[in-house]
Amino acid sequence: MQILQHDFTKTIINILNKYFPGDGDIILNNSQLLQYINLKTKAANRGSKSRASFANHYAIYVLIEDDLQNNFHIQNGYEDYEGAQYTTLLMRQRELPFGRKLQNHALNHRLNEEFKKYFRTSDYLPIIRDSTTNRYWINENLLKIEIGEQLINISESVKDIIDAYIQARMKSFNEFMIYCQKMMEIQNQSSEAAIEFIRSLLKSNVDARVFEIVSYAILKQYYAEQKIYWGWSQYELNVDHLILYKTGRTNANDGGIDFVMKPLGRFFQVTETLDTGKYFLDIDKVQKYPVTFVIKTEDKVEYLLKNIEEQARIRYQIKAIIKKYMECIEEVINIPELILRFNKVLDFQRGIQVIEEIVLQSRVEFNMEEEVVEDEI
Incomplete structure (x- = not known):
């Protein structure tokens, strides 16, 4: 071996x-x-x-x-x-x-x-x-x-x-807890200092669990400003804002889906890997339902998609299979895109909500006495 x-x-x-x-x-x-x-x-x-x-x-x-x-x-x-x-x-x-x-x-x-x-x-x-x-x-x-x-x-x-x-x-684990404590303390700082601290966490070398918390807080507020009109007939339309839900803790065994969007039903997966096998495995877990990947990298989206497809060609070779998997990648969000969306959130005057969400999610993680192990194999 x-x-x-x-x-x-x-x-x-x-x-x-x-x-x-x-x-x-x-x-x-x-x-x-x-x-x-x-x-x-x-x-x-x-x-x-x-x-x-x-x-x-x-x-x-x-x-x-x-x-x-x-x-x-x-x-x-x-x-x-x-x-x-x-x-x-x-x-x-x-x-x-x-x-x-x-x-x-x-x-x-x-x-x-x-x-x-x-x-x-x-x-x-x-x-x-x-x-x-x-x-x-x-x-x-x-x-x-x-x-x-x-x-x-x-x-x-x-x-x-x-x-x-x-x-x-x-x-x-202790380093992660220190990050969580720092994020919980940002409420006590000035809004400018808190925002700069959040920006410092949008880096490729930050802890993946911290990145997941911060990306969720940003995307939740980013989508909260968007609304859709829907209904069972053209005469009776409902108006709903997009709501992003976090499915569990950062190390939860949740089948590969980190966020879910209502009412559109979009799935989001946060990852730090560029391994095509991992992407396609996540897609398989949800029966080839489209997934948006939030990737902890500063590489350009075009490069990421090209790299995933090239790896897929080597791994699978069959064009129809590759096409099916690539179609299931609904969107790729990298660090530069997250920064752009964070800036828009600040323009929407929703920076405080981002801070509050980071604090909330950090408390959830910080109160976890130990990593979940009973379901491990």
Whole structure:
């Protein structure tokens, strides 16, 4: 399996090198468990909306911790071990950061099922479970790696890697909370200072969750000035202003739709990626219903659409399929367009409403005690 390279991969290799000097890359290439962890730690150092997958990490963590506490990494006898109790493992998971709401899914089946998706030909699954006694074991075959003529045990390094991932996610989460606090405090500033602070958040390097909150606040007020006339006959028309609704928190598992517009029924998705596969996946989730993409980039809209279409040609080749997907991209809104719309909102004298909405949405996020993890796979 080709090793996915991302920001946290270097941390994984560095930790492996600490325990096994000079062999970090080799061990990663020879360990299915480490490769799985590498795949699941992409979100470590990013201010992204991607889900943290603590459930599966913690299932591995508590079983390895149990293995280490019983010194099975330095002595034999694990095959005779009675196994860890389910209640003990679950309690330990819930003691860990962001783990308070964790359920039993990862321990019972989700981790093993997902591991199988990545390593279909593997003879091993990470968790061994006796459903009659409710006892659990980590599969030692995935912890023992042959390097040359030496058999090594990676238990300690795996625990350290997951610890490092937890710290990275906590750092990202705390930075986001600081942003939220700052946004909540803008009401106490002069309107000019608050507006300049909002402008400073319309950057490509800002946290994706902050970008979603700010873009929603701007677009909500931008569309609020627009109205449509509709009715069941030409003689009886209704007049409605456009209203933009936020569908959930910034990291909610909401099927890929971030905002919905009433009464037109437009869907909006906020993203920071330029990966065509992600765009088309979002479109597939809503049965190829048209979607407006709000993209955290300063690239020109024309370039973005051309880039998406070029990637689509490489990926799909069939012109009819490409055409269908491209038609489902109703509109692309980039950072320059958001700035233009913010300026129009200010012209409408609705800057205060933008500030109030940012404060409201930031409070929603800030009151979230921990990232939602119980539904993760």
